[in-house]
Amino acid sequence: MALVGKNSEKNNQNLMQLIRRAHGLVENPDLEKHRQSQDHIGELLGNSKEIQYRPVDIDGMDAEWVSVNRAHMKKYVILHCHGGGYSTGSSIYARTLTSKLAAGTSMDVLCFDYRLAPEHKFPVPLEDCYAAAKALYTNQLILNTDPEKITIIGDSAGGNLTAAVCLMARDKGEFTPRRQILIYPALGNCYTEESPYRSVQENGCDYLLTSVKMEDYLNLYQSSAEDRQNQYFAPILEKDLRNLPETLILTAEYDPLRDEGEVYGRKLHAAGNHVEVHRIYGAFHGFFALGIKFLHVQESFTYVNRFLETEEQEQL
Numbered sequence: 318m319a320l321v322g323k324n325s326e327k328n329n330q331n332l333m334q335l336i337r338r339a340h341g342l343v344e345n346p347d348l349e350k351h352r353q354s355q356d357h358i359g360e361l362l363g364n365s366k367e368i369q370y371r372p373v374d375i376d377g378m379d380a381e382w383v384s385v386n387r388a389h390m391k392k393y394v395i396l397h398c399h400g401g402g403y404s405t406g407s408s409i410y411a412r413t414l415t416s417k418l419a420a421g422t423s424m425d426v427l428c429f430d431y432r433l434a435p436e437h438k439f440p441v442p443l444e445d446c447y448a449a450a451k452a453l454y455t456n457q458l459i460l461n462t463d464p465e466k467i468t469i470i471g472d473s474a475g476g477n478l479t480a481a482v483c484l485m486a487r488d489k490g491e492f493t494p495r496r497q498i499l500i501y502p503a504l505g506n507c508y509t510e511e512s513p514y515r516s517v518q519e520n521g522c523d524y525l526l527t528s529v530k531m532e533d534y535l536n537l538y539q540s541s542a543e544d545r546q547n548q549y550f551a552p553i554l555e556k557d558l559r560n561l562p563e564t565l566i567l568t569a570e571y572d573p574l575r576d577e578g579e580v581y582g583r584k585l586h587a588a589g590n591h592v593e594v595h596r597i598y599g600a601f602h603g604f605f606a607l608g609i610k611f612l613h614v615q616e617s618f619t620y621v622n623r624f625l626e627t628e629e630q631e632q633l
Contacts (some may be wrong), residue, residue: 331547347406352433355410355438363412367420370412373427373458375449380429383415393466393625395419396453397428398446398482400473402534403414404434413606414472419607421618422625424468427453431478433494438540439550446478447485454492456513468496468625469562472605473526473574474534476502480552480581483562496564498621501569503604506551508532514576519572527604528573553581563595565624567617569600595620 357448363370371382395418398412408415408428415426431445451457454464476499483494499505508517508531521528539545547554564585568578575596584593600613607614 398471398475472500516575
């Protein structure tokens with residue numbers, strides 16, 4: 318199935334409904350039921366004879382390795398920070414994406430359960446992500462992994478956390494991520510009419526992710542209004558973007574987050590970093606959870622694998 322190009326209204330609605338189901342989205346304000354629904358969908362859509370899940374503990378955080386059940390020569394590893402508006406999501410929910418990453422790249426994927434808002438507000442989720450990254454990059458886990466062969470990936474709110482982890486790692490100097498992939502990342506601090514990004518105004522009402530929802534997520538995440546001016550809360554605010562990892566950014570055409578992701582890419586490039594930015598035309602926020610039969614996902618894996626393979630070749 319492929320729904321790309323100039324989408325009809327019917328195709329738009331069908332595609333959004335598929336994405337909604339893939340993410341376990343429910344029309345229910347009960348946050349715990351939302352989380353349970355997502356885990357249920359993750360178990361269903363991540364159930365594949367091709368994929369193996371192995372539980373692991375990272376400093377008290379539940380986590381799991383996701384890998385393909387076939388022989389492969391790649392020794393490269395992906396660390397995945399899941400999305401979910403800082404307030405939902407888990408490694409089980411993330412199977413809708415991690416299973417596709419493992420199958421599509423033939424790499425082992427490590428995903429973990431950072432603490433969620435509003436029970437745990439900023440900077441707690443970020444600190445958990447940083448701790449998980451530090452454990453992997455400094456070989457505190459059983460797997461002996463070459464830090465040069467690790468790529469950190471995040472989608473949506475996980476893209477925010479991934480970018481913030483890379484900033485924090487550079488600033489603290491405890492480990493050095495070489496590559497990051499940001500999938501329709503949330504990098505800003507404002508999704509009202511005052512937002513400087515056209516995509517917030519154009520795509521903030523009629524599609525899956527709305528500007529109102531984004532404001533709700535930020536309100537759940539922040540400890541105080543002052544957090545919104547913190548570069549670790551909103552990485553696009555960082556003024557010094559030098560010495561950051563080689564970066565791939567994927568944005569979706571019909572996504573309120575589109576422009577901030579692309580602007581962040583331009584800022585990274587202007588600061589002297591190697592950056593690729595690709596807009597997936599006809600796509601909506603959350604599309605990566607759909608099956609590989611969708612051209613949006615196929616196109617994305619073309620960029621992801623090319624980005625990863627280029628890094629492999631450079632190390633040969």
